[in-house]
Amino acid sequence: MKHRVAAPPRAHWLLLCTVLAFTVLLLALNAVVFGSFNDDEIAPTGAAATVPSAISNGGALIDARTSTPVALRPHDKTIALTFDDGPDPQWTPAVLDVLARYQVHATFFETGARAAQHPDLVRQVLADGHEIGNHTMSHPDLRDTGPLRQNLELQATDLALAHAAGVVPSLVRPPYSSSPASLDDAEWQAVRRIGADGRLVVLSDLDSEDWRQPGMGAVVANATPRDGKGAVVLFHDAGGDRSQTVAALERLIPALQAQGWRFDTVSGAVGVTGTDSPADLRTKVAGTVFVFAVRLSQFVAGSLTVLMVAAGVLAIARMIFVLAATAVHVRRRPRKRKPIRGPVTVIVPAYNEEAGIEATISSLLASTHPVEVIVVDDGSTDGTAEIVERLVSSRVRLIKQRNAGKAAALNTGLAAARTELVVMVDGDTVLDAGAVRAIVRPFADPDVGAVSGNAKVANRGGLLGKWQHIEYVIGFNLDRRMYDVGECMPTVPGAVGAFRRRAVLRCGGVPVDTLAEDTDLTMALERAGWRVVYEPTAIAWTEAPATLGQLWKQRYRWCYGTLQAVWKHRRAVLERGTGGRLGRRGLPYLLLFQVLLPVLAPFVDAAAIFGMFTQRWPVLLGYWLFFLVLQVIPGIVAFRLDREPLRPLLYLAAQQVVYRQLMYLVVVQSVVTAVAGARLPWHKLQRRGIGPVPVAQDAEAVTEPIPIPARRGH
Incomplete structure (x- = not known):
C-alpha cells in the first residue's frame, strides 16, 4: 500500500517572520527606552531670542499652558529638593532614609525606563509623602527631539508611572535642563510643547552638580542658597555613584533647618495643587501592557546578548x-x-x-x-x-x-x-x-x-x-x-x-x-x-x-x-x-x-x-x-x-x-x-554534469579486465 506523504508545513514561514518581526520590535523598544541615557552634563546654550525675559528671569516652575507663560518660584526661606533619573534600587532608598530622618518631603522626577524596572520604589516614594514628576522615558535632550518623539517620551512615562503607582503627574523636568536663565530657543520650544499638553515644567534655581562628583563639600556649597529667596535644588538619586549626594543631604538639611529654612515638594513650595492625577482604568491597563513589553524587551535583548x-x-x-x-x-x-x-x-x-x-x-x-x-x-x-x-x-x-x-x-x-x-x-x-x-x-x-x-x-x-x-x-x-x-x-x-x-x-x-x-x-x-x-x-x-x-x-x-x-x-x-x-x-x-x-x-x-x-x-x-x-x-x-x-x-x-x-x-x-510530524519526499536535483576534473593518473592504473571472484554466501 502506498503511503501518502504529508506536505511540509507552510505556515512556519509566517510564524518565523512574525517572531523575527516581533523580536525586532522588542529590540527597537529596548533601544529607545534604554539606549539614550547619558551623563547629565548640560549641552551648550544656543540663542535665546524667543525666550521671554519674564521666564528667563523668573522662577524654576514654568506654566506655559496658556498664551502668556508665567514663571513661579518657591516662597522665601523655602527649599524644594528635587531628585532626577531614578528610581534606583541602591540610592533611592538611601535618599529616602535621609529625608525621613529629618521629616523632609521632596519631588522625584522619574524616568519611565527605571519606573518600569522598579515600580515598587515609585510606590515607596509616594507612600513616604513625596511627589513624583515626569523625566521622560529614555532621558533624551528634548532640544534634539521633534514633537512626536517628545510626546511619546512623556506619554510612555505616564504609562509606566500609572502602572507603578496609579497616578499621572503633571510636573515635567526636561533632561539636561538647568535654570530658567539658561533656556535657549530650542529648549523654549520644548517647554511650550509641554505646556500645550497641559503640563508644568520644573527647572532648577540651584544645581548641586552632584553628577560631577566634585566632593561632598562642593555639593553642599552648590546647593546652599546665597540669600533668603526660595529655591528649587537639583540632585540625583540614580545614574551613578550617589554616595556624595547622600552625604551632602546629611549635612545640608540640618544646617538649613537650623537657619529657619523650610523644605517641601515643588508644588507645596510654590503653592500649586493638582500636580498628581489618579490614572483611569484604561491608562492603568495600558501602563501594565507597556511595562510588560518593556520588561520583555529587556529579557529578549539580554538573552540575545548572552x-x-x-x-x-x-x-x-x-x-x-x-x-x-x-x-x-x-x-x-x-x-x-x-x-x-x-x-x-x-x-x-x-x-x-x-x-x-x-x-x-x-x-x-x-x-x-x-x-x-x-x-x-x-x-x-x-x-x-x-x-x-x-x-x-x-x-x-x-x-x-x-x-x-x-x-x-x-x-x-x-x-x-x-x-x-x-x-x-x-x-x-x-x-x-x-x-x-x-x-x-x-x-x-x-x-x-x-x-x-x-x-x-x-x-x-x-x-x-x-x-x-x-x-x-x-x-x-x-x-x-x-x-x-x-x-x-x-x-x-x-x-x-x-x-x-x-x-x-x-x-x-x-x-x-x-x-x-x-x-x-x-x-x-x-x-x-x-x-x-x-x-x-x-x-x-x-x-x-x-x-x-x-x-x-x-x-x-x-x-x-x-x-x-x-x-x-x-x-x-x-x-x-x-x-x-x-x-x-x-x-x-x-x-x-x-x-x-x-x-x-x-x-x-x-x-x-x-x-x-x-x-x-x-x-x-x-x-x-x-x-x-x-x-x-x-x-x-x-x-x-x-x-x-x-x-x-x-x-x-x-x-x-x-x-x-x-x-x-x-x-x-x-x-x-x-x-x-510531516514527511518529506525525495528531492531529486537537476544535474548539469560537472565536466572535466583533475583526475590523477597513476602508473598502476588498471586497463585490463579484472577477474571478480564468485560471490560467497553470508
Whole structure:
C-alpha cells in the first residue's frame, strides 16, 4: 500500500517572520527606552531670542499652558529638593532614609525606563509623602527631539508611572535642563510643547552638580542658597555613584533647618495643587501592557546578548578543539598501511543521471585498484540506462529496477556484490584514480566497518559554487578529522564511502526509513561496534547544486534526514563502546552546532543587524569581524591540508553574510517540519554534469579486465 506523504508545513514561514518581526520590535523598544541615557552634563546654550525675559528671569516652575507663560518660584526661606533619573534600587532608598530622618518631603522626577524596572520604589516614594514628576522615558535632550518623539517620551512615562503607582503627574523636568536663565530657543520650544499638553515644567534655581562628583563639600556649597529667596535644588538619586549626594543631604538639611529654612515638594513650595492625577482604568491597563513589553524587551535583548557571548565562547572552543583534533589526526595517521589487494565492488545508484553517469563510470574504470562497477538504475526516465548499457563490460554491470529510492538501489547493489569491500558512489561523482585504493586501506584494521572519503565540489565557477567549495573543504578536512579522533563519525557521505559488506548486511542493509540513509547507516554501524574513520586522500569530485532553489532542497533533505537519524539512534547515549562514543560525543556536537545554534542564529543576526543602527555599532562590527577571523583561521588550515589554493577564502566574508543565513533558515524549516510530524519526499536535483576534473593518473592504473571472484554466501 502506498503511503501518502504529508506536505511540509507552510505556515512556519509566517510564524518565523512574525517572531523575527516581533523580536525586532522588542529590540527597537529596548533601544529607545534604554539606549539614550547619558551623563547629565548640560549641552551648550544656543540663542535665546524667543525666550521671554519674564521666564528667563523668573522662577524654576514654568506654566506655559496658556498664551502668556508665567514663571513661579518657591516662597522665601523655602527649599524644594528635587531628585532626577531614578528610581534606583541602591540610592533611592538611601535618599529616602535621609529625608525621613529629618521629616523632609521632596519631588522625584522619574524616568519611565527605571519606573518600569522598579515600580515598587515609585510606590515607596509616594507612600513616604513625596511627589513624583515626569523625566521622560529614555532621558533624551528634548532640544534634539521633534514633537512626536517628545510626546511619546512623556506619554510612555505616564504609562509606566500609572502602572507603578496609579497616578499621572503633571510636573515635567526636561533632561539636561538647568535654570530658567539658561533656556535657549530650542529648549523654549520644548517647554511650550509641554505646556500645550497641559503640563508644568520644573527647572532648577540651584544645581548641586552632584553628577560631577566634585566632593561632598562642593555639593553642599552648590546647593546652599546665597540669600533668603526660595529655591528649587537639583540632585540625583540614580545614574551613578550617589554616595556624595547622600552625604551632602546629611549635612545640608540640618544646617538649613537650623537657619529657619523650610523644605517641601515643588508644588507645596510654590503653592500649586493638582500636580498628581489618579490614572483611569484604561491608562492603568495600558501602563501594565507597556511595562510588560518593556520588561520583555529587556529579557529578549539580554538573552540575545548572552547568546551572542555564548556563541562567541563556543566558537572559540570549537575552533581550538577542531584544530587540536586535526593536529592529532595528522600526526596519528599512519604513513604506510598494509595494502588491500583484492578487488572492490563500486555501487552506483542512478536515477536520471544521464548528465554525469558516463564520467562517473569512466573515472571508476581508471582506478588504480581493481574494481567491479555495479550501476543500479532506479527507474530512470531519461537516458541513464542507455548510456550505461553502452559501457557494460566484464567490469561494468547494469541492474534495472522500478523506482524505489536511493537506499533501495544501494541494497540491490549490495545483494549483487561479490566482494567483501564495497564502495558507494553517487551517480554525479567522479573519483580520482587513487581514490578507491586510498579509501579501502583502513580496512586492514579488522575493526573498521566503514570509511569516509573526501568529497570536493567540482563545479566551483559561480559564487554559489565557491561558497559550497569553502564549506566542503572546511567540513571534510576539519570536522571529519575531529570526528575520527573522537571515534564518533556521524556520516559517511553518499558521494564517496566504503563499507564492509557483511557489516552493512548485519545491520539490516542500507536503511530505507530516513532521508539521510548515509547518516543512518553510519550510526547503525557504530552502534553495532564497528569503527568508522576518515581517509582524506580518497578524493571524489561531486556536482554541487547550481541554484539556490536546488541547494535549498538538498540541504533541507539532508538536515531533515539527519534529525530523523539522530532521533532514531537517540538511545546511543546509553550504550558503551563505539555506540556510546557516538551518542555522548557525536550526537550532542551535531545537535549543538548543526541544530540548536542555527535555530537561534536568525534572532542573533536580527539583533546584530538592528544594533548596527544604534550607538553599539562599533562593538557589533568588531564582534562580526571576530567571528570572521574564527572562520578564516580554520579555513586556511583546511585549505592547506587539502592542498587547495587560498584564493576562494576571499569570498568567506560574503559567505557569512548570505550563505550562512540561508543554511540557518534551512535548519529552522527542517526542525519545524520535524516537530510538525510531516514527511518529506525525495528531492531529486537537476544535474548539469560537472565536466572535466583533475583526475590523477597513476602508473598502476588498471586497463585490463579484472577477474571478480564468485560471490560467497553470508
